[in-house]
Amino acid sequence: MIRAENLSKVYRMGKIEVPALRDVSLEIKEGEFLAIVGSSGSGKSTLLNMLGCLDKPTSGAVFIDGVNTASLNENELAEIRREEIGFIFQQFNLIHSLNALENVSLPMFFAGVSSEERMKRAAELLAKVGLRERMHHKPSELSGGQQQRVAIARALSNNPEIIIGDEPTGNVDSETGNAIMGILEGLNREGRTVIVVTHDTEIAAHAPRVKRMKDGRLLEQ
Amino acid sequence: MKDIFLLAYRDIKERKARTSLTLLGIAVGIAAVIALMSVGYGFQQSVTGELVEMADLIMVLPGKASLGSEYVELGSFNERDLKDVGRIGGVKETATGASSMEEVEYRGEKTVVSIVGIEPRDVGVVFGDMVKTEEGRFLRDNDHKACLIGHSIAKDYFDEEIRVNDRLKIGGSKFRVVGILEKQGGFKSELDSEIRVTRRDAKSILGNDGISWIFVRVRNIGEAEEIADEIEERIDENHKLDDFTSAMTMGSVIDQLKTIFTLLQAVLIAIASISLIVASIGIMNTMLMSVMERTHEVGIMKAIGAKNRNVLSLFLLESGMLSVVGGVLGCVLGVTGANVISIGIGAALGEGIPAIVRPEVLLGGILVAVLVGVLSGLYPARKASRMSPVEAVRYE
Ligand SMILES: Nc1ncnc2c1ncn2[C@@H]1O[C@H](COP(=O)(O)OP(=O)(O)OP(=O)(O)O)[C@@H](O)[C@H]1O
Numbered sequence: 106m107i108r109a110e111n112l113s114k115v116y117r118m119g120k121i122e123v124p125a126l127r128d129v130s131l132e133i134k135e136g137e138f139l140a141i142v143g144s145s146g147s148g149k150s151t152l153l154n155m156l157g158c159l160d161k162p163t164s165g166a167v168f169i170d171g172v173n174t175a176s177l178n179e180n181e182l183a184e185i186r187r188e189e190i191g192f193i194f195q196q197f198n199l200i201h202s203l204n205a206l207e208n209v210s211l212p213m214f215f216a217g218v219s220s221e222e223r224m225k226r227a228a229e230l231l232a233k234v235g236l237r238e239r240m241h242h243k244p245s246e247l248s249g250g251q252q253q254r255v256a257i258a259r260a261l262s263n264n265p266e267i268i269i270g271d272e273p274t275g276n277v278d279s280e281t282g283n284a285i286m287g288i289l290e291g292l293n294r295e296g297r298t299v300i301v302v303t304h305d306t307e308i309a310a311h312a313p314r315v316k317r318m319k320d321g322r323l324l325e326q
Numbered sequence: 327m328k329d330i331f332l333l334a335y336r337d338i339k340e341r342k343a344r345t346s347l348t349l350l351g352i353a354v355g356i357a358a359v360i361a362l363m364s365v366g367y368g369f370q371q372s373v374t375g376e377l378v379e380m381a382d383l384i385m386v387l388p389g390k391a392s393l394g395s396e397y398v399e400l401g402s403f404n405e406r407d408l409k410d411v412g413r414i415g416g417v418k419e420t421a422t423g424a425s426s427m428e429e430v431e432y433r434g435e436k437t438v439v440s441i442v443g444i445e446p447r448d449v450g451v452v453f454g455d456m457v458k459t460e461e462g463r464f465l466r467d468n469d470h471k472a473c474l475i476g477h478s479i480a481k482d483y484f485d486e487e488i489r490v491n492d493r494l495k496i497g498g499s500k501f502r503v504v505g506i507l508e509k510q511g512g513f514k515s516e517l518d519s520e521i522r523v524t525r526r527d528a529k530s531i532l533g534n535d536g537i538s539w540i541f542v543r544v545r546n547i548g549e550a551e552e553i554a555d556e557i558e559e560r561i562d563e564n565h566k567l568d569d570f571t572s573a574m575t576m577g578s579v580i581d582q583l584k585t586i587f588t589l590l591q592a593v594l595i596a597i598a599s600i601s602l603i604v605a606s607i608g609i610m611n612t613m614l615m616s617v618m619e620r621t622h623e624v625g626i627m628k629a630i631g632a633k634n635r636n637v638l639s640l641f642l643l644e645s646g647m648l649s650v651v652g653g654v655l656g657c658v659l660g661v662t663g664a665n666v667i668s669i670g671i672g673a674a675l676g677e678g679i680p681a682i683v684r685p686e687v688l689l690g691g692i693l694v695a696v697l698v699g700v701l702s703g704l705y706p707a708r709k710a711s712r713m714s715p716v717e718a719v720r721y722e
């Protein structure tokens with residue numbers, strides 16, 4: 106499903122080079138649930154950004170369904186992000202001027218889905234994550250946990266095979282965090298591939314497979 | 327499609343203060359252009375419109391006369407010239423006049439006024455039926471020592487207002503006022519400050535029977551230019567001089583005036599365009615700020631699958647919407663401004679010049695606004711659309 110081959114990422118800040126990823130190779134099979142743990146600054150977000158096609162590696166390649174993403178142009182990458190991957194951020198990253206329903210329907214809007222169908226599906230997804238009563242609320246009127254559930258619904262809107270979460274529980278209390286992991290487990294049971302980054306080992310315990318990162322490297326376990 | 331409008335609209339709405347300032351910028355720019363064009367066009371119409379009614383007229387003067395340069399009088403015509411002009415084919419009627427500056431005395435007060443000697447029946451040839459008396463009557467053939475005075479002469483020239491039947495002393499001899507003309511203004515404003523007498527009386531005042539001008543009406547306006555050329559040739563021949571005669575058709579005067587107005591308008595529009603350029607810098611600034619502020623949002627949109635062109639069209643739509651509203655507002659302001667200016671001119675000159683708002687000017691104004699809006703939104707929009715998703719999401 107997703108295969109990373111010898112990924113390296115070097116950030117250049119003026120003359121200083123910061124190696125954030127060093128020769129990372131990883132294979133994630135269809136329907137797998139993987140947690141990546143590691144201390145702050147170990148390169149987890151950097152790796153996820155590559156896997157989620159948000160950023161390009163300095164060297165190495167990411168294959169999604171056997172397609173080398175390095176060979177794709179910007180539009181094709183945007184299409185992969187839109188159709189195949191649902192990305193969940195630690196900071197929720199909802200659009201403040203739009204309500205929950207509109208936020209969830211935005212990826213469908215970019216995909217050209219008709220307005221009626223968008224609203225119908227967005228409402229279903231919000232109901233699925235337990236926000237039936239909050240559809241017309243703006244993000245500022247929702248709690249952190251509720252905002253993250255809107256973000257999960259948004260990640261699901263174009264029915265992607267892959268769900269990627271970069272510390273999706275990082276900004277909520279542990280109870281809400283467990284509830285969110287519960288939703289992700291449910292998505293995994295539906296057959297979706299789920300990759301979650303966390304530095305919370307309790308959260309990582311939800312995942313059958315856990316990988317550890319340190320100093321830009323993936324540790325063998 | 328509806329939703330992207332909504333999205334753009336919300337972004338605009340969230341930034342009310344800046345948006346309204348930008349709107350005002352575009353609106354003022356467009357309004358300036360529309361107002362100046364409408365006032366200019368109204369002015370042109372009110373001047374040339376009057377002349378168009380006299381399009382069959384040819385003015386024949388001794389000397390070099392042309393619009394924009396000083397008229398240099400070279401002498402006067404004589405009866406033979408007049409007869410020759412009357413014989414040219416296509417000439418409907420002719421009128422002559424003699425004018426000179428003479429001293430006029432009224433109740434002990436003296437001043438110098440332009441005296442025009444004209445055959446009473448010729449008044450119609452020169453001015454058609456447009457000129458009427460306010461009081462009294464026109465001159466008659468058998469009038470002796472009678473005069474018809476302009477409106478300003480009656481009201482303004484002397485401390486005391488002149489009334490019909492009052493006596494004036496012109497060039498030493500007494501004249502009776504038989505009529506006062508209505509106020510003319512505009513192109514015919516010189517009538518306001520002239521005194522008309524019969525040709526016979528003019529001869530005795532001036533001491534000669536020279537003809538200062540000949541007005542000719544032609545049967546067919548299409549032949550006016552040819553006839554004018556022939557008039558010049560005939561009279562020049564009579565006097566054995568080159569370029570002694572200037573025969574100007576009203577058509578050529580109108581054309582020259584139109585050229586002058588077009589030039590004038592071009593200059594005005596060029597000045598007004600500066601405000602449009604300033605306005606477009608304003609839009610660009612607003613859009614750049616809006617892109618900066620929404621870097622994070624753009625990052626989110628791209629992260630969840632927006633293509634560059636989705637982002638581009640969103641920002642372009644935003645600047646487009648701003649400028650359409652600005653353009654419409656500019657039209658409203660422009661029409662209002664044009665009317666205010668025309669009322670102002672009317673109050674200042676005592677003569678109304680109606681602003682003429684042409685629909686194509688309004689349409690053009692909106693089009694220009696949209697063009698300015700979209701062009702100045704293009705750079706910020708491209709900038710937004712090309713941001714890298716990770717970098718943009720990181721930006722707070
Ligand atoms: N845009 C960037 N420019 C420069 N350096 C960066 C950039 N992004 C990340 N880094 C550096 O790369 C390294 C890895 O960062 P990364 O964000 O992947 O860590 P992380 O494991 O996600 O940490 P955290 O748990 O705190 O989110 C860090 O040393 C960080 O400073």
Ligand SMILES: [Mg+2]
Nearest residue numbers: 149150151271
């Ligand atoms: Mg991170």
